[in-house]
Amino acid sequence: MVDRLVNSELNTRRIASVESCFGSSGVPLAVPGRVLVGEGVLTKMCRKRPKSRQFFLFNDILVYGNIVIGKKKYNKQHIMPLEEVSLESIDDNQQYHNGWYIRTTTKSFVVYAATSTEKQEWMAHINKCVEDLLRKSGKKPVENHAAVWVPDAEASICMHCKKTQFTFVQRRHHCRNCGAVVCAGCSAKKFLLPKQSTKAQRVCDACYDRLRHTPPHAASSSAGGPGLGGSSAHDPDASDRSGSKLANDSSNDDDTDEETNSPPAEAHDEPRFYGDNSVLSAQDESIASTTSTGIAAMSTPLAANPNANMNPNPNPNATQSPVANNC
Numbered sequence: 001m002v003d004r005l006v007n008s009e010l011n012t013r014r015i016a017s018v019e020s021c022f023g024s025s026g027v028p029l030a031v032p033g034r035v036l037v038g039e040g041v042l043t044k045m046c047r048k049r050p051k052s053r054q055f056f057l058f059n060d061i062l063v064y065g066n067i068v069i070g071k072k073k074y075n076k077q078h079i080m081p082l083e084e085v086s087l088e089s090i091d092d093n094q095q096y097h098n099g100w101y102i103r104t105t106t107k108s109f110v111v112y113a114a115t116s117t118e119k120q121e122w123m124a125h126i127n128k129c130v131e132d133l134l135r136k137s138g139k140k141p142v143e144n145h146a147a148v149w150v151p152d153a154e155a156s157i158c159m160h161c162k163k164t165q166f167t168f169v170q171r172r173h174h175c176r177n178c179g180a181v182v183c184a185g186c187s188a189k190k191f192l193l194p195k196q197s198t199k200a201q202r203v204c205d206a207c208y209d210r211l212r213h214t215p216p217h218a219a220s221s222s223a224g225g226p227g228l229g230g231s232s233a234h235d236p237d238a239s240d241r242s243g244s245k246l247a248n249d250s251s252n253d254d255d256t257d258e259e260t261n262s263p264p265a266e267a268h269d270e271p272r273f274y275g276d277n278s279v280l281s282a283q284d285e286s287i288a289s290t291t292s293t294g295i296a297a298m299s300t301p302l303a304a305n306p307n308a309n310m311n312p313n314p315n316p317n318a319t320q321s322p323v324a325n326n327c
Contacts, residue, residue, distance in 0.1 A: 002275040005274065005275065006033055011035055014036045014274070015034065018063070021074050025076070027077065029063070033060075035058060036274060037057045037125055038056075038121075038272060039271065040054075041067075042113060043114075044109060051066075053066065057129065060082055062080040062082060084106075086130075087127060089123065099111065103146065103148070105196070109149070110148060121273060147177060147179030149179045154181070155172065155180075158186055159182055178203075189202075190203065191208055
């Protein structure tokens with residue numbers, strides 16, 4: 001039960017350690033009532049390839065960031081309110097295992113755990129935090145989520161016209177409404193997707209035609225297909241009135257190729273979850289209040305991981321990062 005950790009010195013130190021890992025690139029995370037529930041490395045399916053990301057689960061938000069210096073520092077902090085989060089398990093295939101969707105109104109993506117046990121632990125803890133948060137707030141689960149982008153490698157030709165073959169000159173673009181990989185000619189228009197941004201976003205021709213003919217009050221439920229983000233505004237003339245070039249599809253998040261100095265692959269560290277099984281004695285609390293090393297040593301995982309060597313990480317070359325308490 002995480003409630004007992006709300007005002008504990010141990011929780012305060014854990015959150016301070018996470019803040020220290022992000023440094024000036026992150027925002028303060030210590031707010032009244034917030035508890036760090038768990039932390040660990042997951043493989044995030046980015047636009048170009050899978051990449052390791054450090055995740056921190058709090059009782060009200062999910063935070064993740066790029067691993068800059070192995071075991072020490074992270075940047076490009078992303079914060080996802082748990083009230084908007086929805087999870088969906090993904091079946092294993094020949095290439096990837098232990099995956100699931102993480103969806104919100106503004107951003108959705110796929111992550112993979114190193115083992116099936118870790119997947120079950122992550123999904124169970126996230127779902128429990130979401131359920132507790134919604135129950136306490138009296139809010140209903142969010143129904144409309146942003147689309148999950150199709151990875152570049154899965155589309156050699158435009159998914160709209162089925163003709164344009166992608167090359168160094170013919171770049172790939174993503175429809176912000178359905179997530180499809182399309183060519184420039186099939187995504188030359190923009191449409192206001194207020195759930196995602198206050199600015200009009202690039203969309204494919206099919207989504208543009210559907211959105212502009214959907215009444216504003218019904219647009220949020222008009223998008224069809226899995227992972228489509230709802231749109232509640234109607235702006236048929238939003239297609240780049242100034243004639244300026246549409247924004248690059250590289251996006252402004254962590255899916256860029258800036259991690260050129262990634263450290264070598266290391267042994268996988270199991271995620272740590274705090275709460276029910278993190279029962280500390282009075283002596284343990286005293287030790288933990290004087291050294292951050294004590295924190296890392298006494299915080300045990302929720303469950304053992306007997307499959308650690310049976311299901312390799314889908315990105316075997318990804319660098320694994322320890323818990324934030326080692327920062």
